[in-house]
Amino acid sequence: MTKHLQTVSPIDGSVYVERELATAEEIHTALNLAVSAQRRWRRVPVAERVAIARQAVDIFSSWETDLATELSWMMGRPIRFAAGEIKGFVERATYMADIAEQSLADIQLPEKPGFRRFIRREPLGVSLVIAPWNFPYLTAVNAVVPALLAGNAVLLKHSAQTPLCAERMVAAFDQAGLPRGVFQFLHMDHDDTEVLIQSPRLAHVAFTGSVGGGEKIERAMAGRFLSSGLELGGKDAAYVRADADVKHAVETAMDGAFFNSGQSCCGIERIYVHDDVYDAFLEQSIALVNQYRLGRSDDPETTLGPVVRPESAAFIRNQIADAVAQGATPQIDEADFPLDEAGSAYLAPQILTEVNHGMRIMTEESFGPVVGIQRVSSDEEAIALMNDSEYGLTAAIFSQDVDTALALADQIDTGTVFLNRCDYLDPALAWTGVKNSGRGCTLSSVGYEHLTRPKSFHFKILP
The missing domain is CATH 3.40.605.10 (Aldehyde Dehydrogenase; Chain A, domain 1)
Structure with a gap:
């Protein structure tokens, strides 16, 4: 047959x-x-x-x-x-x-x-x-x-x-x-x-x-x-240092998290932000994501399309619900994205705060329009959290101190480390990953x- x-x-x-x-x-x-x-x-x-x-x-x-x-x-x-x-x-x-x-x-x-x-x-x-x-x-x-x-x-x-x-x-x-x-x-x-x-x-x-x-x-x-x-797979991380250009970091990291509805092996799925710039980064990120337009992919006005299938959306919704049940705070009101309905492939973007590595949302690949943002107090804490993953495809650092960023990049277990950009593949560079x-x-x-x-x-x- x-x-x-x-x-x-x-x-x-x-x-x-x-x-x-x-x-x-x-x-x-x-x-x-x-x-x-x-x-x-x-x-x-x-x-x-x-x-x-x-x-x-x-x-x-x-x-x-x-x-x-x-x-x-x-x-x-x-x-x-x-x-x-x-x-x-x-x-x-x-x-x-x-x-x-x-x-x-x-x-x-x-x-x-x-x-x-x-x-x-x-x-x-x-x-x-x-x-x-x-x-x-x-x-x-x-x-x-x-x-x-x-x-x-x-x-x-x-x-x-x-x-x-x-x-x-x-x-x-x-x-x-x-x-x-x-x-x-x-x-x-x-x-x-x-x-x-x-x-x-x-x-x-x-x-x-x-x-x-x-x-x-x-x-x-x-x-x-x-x-x-x-x-x-990947669970790619970004670190926003205290000396980062916050506006640039927001625009770049949010695009890295939500482009293609988050369905990218090297998309940003977790972000660690230094105390000194955390509030500003979060405020600007929420404002930017609320400007996205969820809609049909064939509509030229759409900036966020559906995920690939309803089953994928259900998996991501479940990850989010588990995190919220464990104490995470959703920062985006799903009611502002009316196409988001249970059982559909249309899924509102979501930013979660008060997250930690005891939650699936920070350790398990999501492959969807959701990102967790965690506050950190030092470079050492950020690097330890970035490396606390079974994956190692890419990582991004946002900083205006190139020498310090290079020293930090040497400590990150990934195939590629970006500075002040993310979710990009340069064909002149080797594309490779480590761990899973x-x-x-x-x-x-x-x-x-x-x-x-x-x-x-x-x-x-x-x-």
């Missing part, structure tokens, strides 16, 4: 996309095609791979309006912001193309008389990229484009919430002239995905998603010694090291 996926739009609960899932035979055929195509693709000079990728990016960018509309309907991003993800895709893909030839060049060693020695970066083979719905293009591009540029073939499995994203990316590369089989999408369920991961012809898995999803990937890979990159936020690295020149393997050449030249 044929299996289907349905994408239910959070805007109105309608079925926006319906697709047949790939059969076992279709998955087998796609993998065979990828293996044979990759053998040829790896021989294509890097400069030619880059040229095809640049053409694909240009084609993709020309579809911006349609892609933004689809994105809004599939996962609920307000239409006024949706095109920003297409621009971000272009920025990241372009940067990785810009550095590809240099990053993938042979590593030349100092001359040694009578020998020729160098290290070559060879592609791994076929990479399976499993992408999520919350930033469906920005997360996929991190793994897909560098993998292709490195000479790998890619099979892309996207979330059932955003299947069109996989189709559009593959279509852009097809139009750009990428050889058949080098980049394919597969709509699969979890069971078939696990079977594919266990195939000896697969060389690499890149997964972005929950910690639970990452655990399933690792179990499926057990005994395979498979190369992998896992970007998992995952392992591996994407983007930057370092990212290419995770998509290739070193092969040493040691030639003795006879007289």
